[in-house]
Amino acid sequence: MSILSAETMDTWTVRDREIGSQMTVLHAVGAMIVRDLRLILRRPSRIAATLLTPTLIWAFFAAGFSGSLGETAQHQSAYTLSLAAGAALLVVTFASIFGALGLIRDRESGYLQAVLVGPTPRWAVIVARVASGVVIAVGQAMTMLGAAMIFGEGVGPLDLAGATAAILLTAIGLCGACTALAWHFRSIEGFHGIMAGVLLPAWLLSGSVFPPGESGVVLGVLMAVNPLTWCHATIAGFLGAMPLSAVSVSLVVAFGVFGPVCAVTAARGDAKR
């Protein structure tokens, strides 16, 4: 006679499943972040594409405008640092865009669907996507900050830490916002419209290229309501390119909260449909 009855065996099977379901969802989030990072590292062209454009823009603008902007070396240094902050912001913008395109690609390829029919909750998928985007964005933006330390005068470790924190919050906000937008797109082509019509103009109007005070009324309003303007002002403020304001720091913190909330809300709303 068997020691284990059929009922006991059945209960064990159920218990095994319960143990499985108790595995923290953070393991799933961690695995998805590792997956995204692996895919990035195995696609060097994506890293190059993210870094190359901001570097060239920084180099060309800094070289082109250095002679005409200011009479003093101090003005030129401030502009160079402001451009460095702008280049770092552009790196974060590109990383967020690529992250969003990756999400759409995952949807097209069926990977996202395969994960969503599993036991991992949607919010975990979103958190993983935003987190991996943030890691990539901050890692790449740090190269710009490193260059800023080389070219900028008087940028100390504390300034760098402040700027890094600002970039981190910017990346969280921007990756969250891009993920929220991308969640509703079924094709990469559709998101290109958002990229060309919203995200890149938002960067151009962030003060990265020209300061807000020197633009017209309409541009001034657009720049004032543009979250990237506050992000740029905060990063540049920490680098010493312009005065640091408590208002811009607060708005960047708020943006860092707003982005992920948008993303999770978008995913939850989609689940209800």
Next chain:
Amino acid sequence: MSDIQSNIEISSVAVGASAAPRESSHSSSSAPFVRAVDAIYEYGGNRKRPSHTIGPVSLTVEAGERVALVGGNGSGKSTLLHLLSGASTPVVGCIEWFGESDIRLVRQRIGVVFQSPALDALLSIRETLLLAGRTLRMCRRAIASRVDELCELLSIGDRLDDRVGTLSGGLTRRVDLARAILHRPDLLLLDEATASLDQHSAEDFNAALDRLSGEGVTVVAATHSLDEAGLADRVIAMKDGLIDFDHRTDQSNGWRDVSHETGSLTIVDPDAATVSRLRDLGVSQSAGVNWRVEPGQLDDSTLGLLVREMSSQDVVLQRDDGAVSTKDASASTVERLQRGELS
């Protein structure tokens, strides 16, 4: 729309030996594995005026069944599978899984293979399965142990560290199947999983499915292949978003029972067209007006197809055990499939 009731609910009925519900690892509840009740799904267009609708669809799938979902492009097979997988929610009606109406409670018991492989070309098979295991919320040890089992079941062990992008279509499909069954699901849903495979790869894939089915996994597979439909215990045909017919194949005078191991098969007094077909297949005339397929003369797949063809044409077949085929409801089913009305 045919005269066959489009909105039919098949309750649990006793089925023949070939389709008997198998022992399964699901809990002791007697609830059906999947039950759709008057489910309607709308998509395309806008919410007020959707361009496509499927349903109302009602069906019940019992434990251990192997169900083939057939029908032409746009007939609603994939949408129905999406509903059954919980990837989509019906606007009207409901779907229940293992007696639960909340899919979140049972997601761990369902595996899904979608139309295109949900795999990253840049990850290795091992990395892919580890990632899948983690998103299925399995612990590392359980994943490692299960990967070993799947390597044997699906013959993927020697390529475990190769990137998915370097694999053949057939092997990629098997990896996708491994991903879907990593957590030992009780219910496996497949959406035209062999559509892009050559015959050999499709046979390998179906052999793996046979083994899973033999282990008690309930399988619902959308397919265009008549051969694959013939392997199922039950065929559900979709047309214009509705169930056109729902038929258990064990009632169909031996679709599944005939193989070269069951002995010879006699084709009784075939007409000229059938004789021509038999000659094409290399079958020879025996005595009198009858023709005879000897054991091993045809492979099982060809033999199965032949039996279905003969049945649909009202040709009388006789097995060694004396069983004689008769044209029944299944024959009209096959006939319609052959006419291409459903493909």
